[in-house]
Amino acid sequence: MATIGSRMMMARGRIAFCIAMVILAFCAAGARAAEEFIILQSTTSTQNSGLLDAILPDFTKSTGIEVRVVAVGTGQAIKNARNGDGDVLLVHSRAAEEAFVAQGWGVERHDVMYNDFVIVGPASDPAGIAPFNGAIAAMFWIAKAKAPFVSRGDDSGTHKAELRLWALASGVDVKAASGSWYRETGSGMGATLNIGVAMGAYVLTDRATWIAFKNKSDSKIMVEGDPNLFNPYGVILVNPARHPRVKAEAGHTFIDWLTGPEGQAAIGAFKIDGKQLFFPNAK
Amino acid sequence: MQDFADAFRLAFALLVQLDPNLVEIVALSLQVTLSAVALACAIGFPAGAALAAAKFPGRGAVIVILNTMMSLPPVVIGLLVYMLVSNAGPLGFMQLLYTPGAMIMAQTILVTPLVAALGRQVLADFHDEYDETFRSMAVPWRKQVAALLWDARYSLLTVALAGFGRAVAEVGAVIIVGGNIAHVTRVMTTAIALETSRGDLALALALGIVLLVVAVTINAAVMVLRASAQRLAYV
Numbered sequence: 086m087a088t089i090g091s092r093m094m095m096a097r098g099r100i101a102f103c104i105a106m107v108i109l110a111f112c113a114a115g116a117r118a119a120e121e122f123i124i125l126q127s128t129t130s131t132q133n134s135g136l137l138d139a140i141l142p143d144f145t146k147s148t149g150i151e152v153r154v155v156a157v158g159t160g161q162a163i164k165n166a167r168n169g170d171g172d173v174l175l176v177h178s179r180a181a182e183e184a185f186v187a188q189g190w191g192v193e194r195h196d197v198m199y200n201d202f203v204i205v206g207p208a209s210d211p212a213g214i215a216p217f218n219g220a221i222a223a224m225f226w227i228a229k230a231k232a233p234f235v236s237r238g239d240d241s242g243t244h245k246a247e248l249r250l251w252a253l254a255s256g257v258d259v260k261a262a263s264g265s266w267y268r269e270t271g272s273g274m275g276a277t278l279n280i281g282v283a284m285g286a287y288v289l290t291d292r293a294t295w296i297a298f299k300n301k302s303d304s305k306i307m308v309e310g311d312p313n314l315f316n317p318y319g320v321i322l323v324n325p326a327r328h329p330r331v332k333a334e335a336g337h338t339f340i341d342w343l344t345g346p347e348g349q350a351a352i353g354a355f356k357i358d359g360k361q362l363f364f365p366n367a368k
Numbered sequence: 369m370q371d372f373a374d375a376f377r378l379a380f381a382l383l384v385q386l387d388p389n390l391v392e393i394v395a396l397s398l399q400v401t402l403s404a405v406a407l408a409c410a411i412g413f414p415a416g417a418a419l420a421a422a423k424f425p426g427r428g429a430v431i432v433i434l435n436t437m438m439s440l441p442p443v444v445i446g447l448l449v450y451m452l453v454s455n456a457g458p459l460g461f462m463q464l465l466y467t468p469g470a471m472i473m474a475q476t477i478l479v480t481p482l483v484a485a486l487g488r489q490v491l492a493d494f495h496d497e498y499d500e501t502f503r504s505m506a507v508p509w510r511k512q513v514a515a516l517l518w519d520a521r522y523s524l525l526t527v528a529l530a531g532f533g534r535a536v537a538e539v540g541a542v543i544i545v546g547g548n549i550a551h552v553t554r555v556m557t558t559a560i561a562l563e564t565s566r567g568d569l570a571l572a573l574a575l576g577i578v579l580l581v582v583a584v585t586i587n588a589a590v591m592v593l594r595a596s597a598q599r600l601a602y603v
Binding site: 276 | 455460568
């Protein structure tokens with residue numbers, strides 16, 4: 086009896102040992118050089134356009150803090166930040182950002198920069214919107230003509246801006262049209278542009294992603310310059326009172342830099358093909 | 369499509385110049401996937417051998433469940449691991465999110481059912497052959513498992529390669545738990561997803577070609593290893 090008992094104990098010990106080794110293996114692979122870093126939850130537009138790649142090395146050089154960027158849609162970025170999976174949030178959906186702060190998940194929202202949305206479409210312009218200056222009229226005529234329109238459909242900042250425009254275009258119900266002329270990709274900006282360009286459809290996109298996008302085919306900007314297409318970005322420190330692991334000090338350093346003279350100058354200096362993509366507007 | 373020609377040219381250039389960014393990405397891909405496959409084999413093969421050798425009530429159901437788990441979508445595993453290692457999750461204290469550790473964890477979960485299920489099939493065939501010997505010699509259960517694993521080692525290598533193939537090619541899990549952070553958690557598949565979303569289809573496809581070249585190298589290396597080991601065994 087004793088031997089069976091001790092043998093079972095040994096087996097159990099061995100299993101526990103194996104589990105411990107597996108956990109150790111994960112941790113060993115997870116641990117990296119102890120240099121300081123913060124995690125920035127941000128949007129695909131800031132990464133796909135190349136902005137962050139261009140400005141973050143300056144910040145790291147002057148402060149020694151590495152910035153690790155997780156680029157997802159605004160909706161997912163906010164969700165991740167609510168879970169405490171990031172130190173700083175840099176997104177573009179003002180209402181959602183203010184709600185994030187009001188609910189106590191973030192400390193304070195700071196203006197950083199803006200760019201604007203544009204409506205792109207095939208050169209043949211099936212809905213005939215190119216002559217319009219107004220985004221809402223353009224959206225209305227796209228719906229009227231039942232011309233193909235590809236939407237992010239992913240709760241991102243761009244998607245929310247698009248839904249706001251549809252709501253202003255009277256009598257258009259895109260939910261009912263979903264699957265016919267109105268297509269929701271549920272994907273990022275770049276993936277949605279790839280689909281829109283291939284379908285010869287209209288797409289609402291931020292200008293930065295569009296200018297940096299390399300697969301334009303014969304699509305081009307149809308409508309731009311309407312104040313309704315204004316796209317402001319805000320930066321928020323995730324609340325360390327809610328999530329004690331948030332690196333508040335390093336996060337503050339980053340926000341101060343981004344909204345300070347150095348960061349603002351770096352944002353303004355970022356150009357693709359000679360075009361400025363983001364306009365600093367921190368107060 | 370100009371992109372195809374561009375892609376091959378780019379892939380060739382990337383491989384010849386050994387672009388440091390590419391080397392880093394390939395190295396991380398291999399580190400993550402090989403660690404995950406090693407862990408998965410360490411768990412999956414003994415489990416498969418035990419299932420092949422042992423007879424117990426409900427064994428059929430366990431095998432069906434195991435085989436079903438081979439079709440777990442990577443993105444679902446990514447989501448599960450994210451919810452576990454998120455700061456709001458039960459394993460948040462381990463601080464694994466957005467590190468290679470979390471990616472290894474996700475791919476281990478992805479590959480373990482595959483190597484266990486395929487391994488069990490291979491080992492069951494061996495077991496059928498050995499069953500009478502085992503019984504006539506009254507070999508204890510634990511020794512049966514060890515003997516099966518050892519004698520089937522070359523066949524199990526192929527199973528491990530299948531696991532490697534599934535892990536190295538998946539993007540759904542590693543992009544969620546790794547976050548595709550440059551120089552930290554960017555691997556080949558997430559880099560391909562990123563370049564696709566940037567509309568740089570030629571570069572994305574070039575990276576895909578590089579991925580295939582890496583996979584060919586690994587497969588060829590295993591084949592050579594296996595052939596020479598077998599030759600030695602017969603000398």
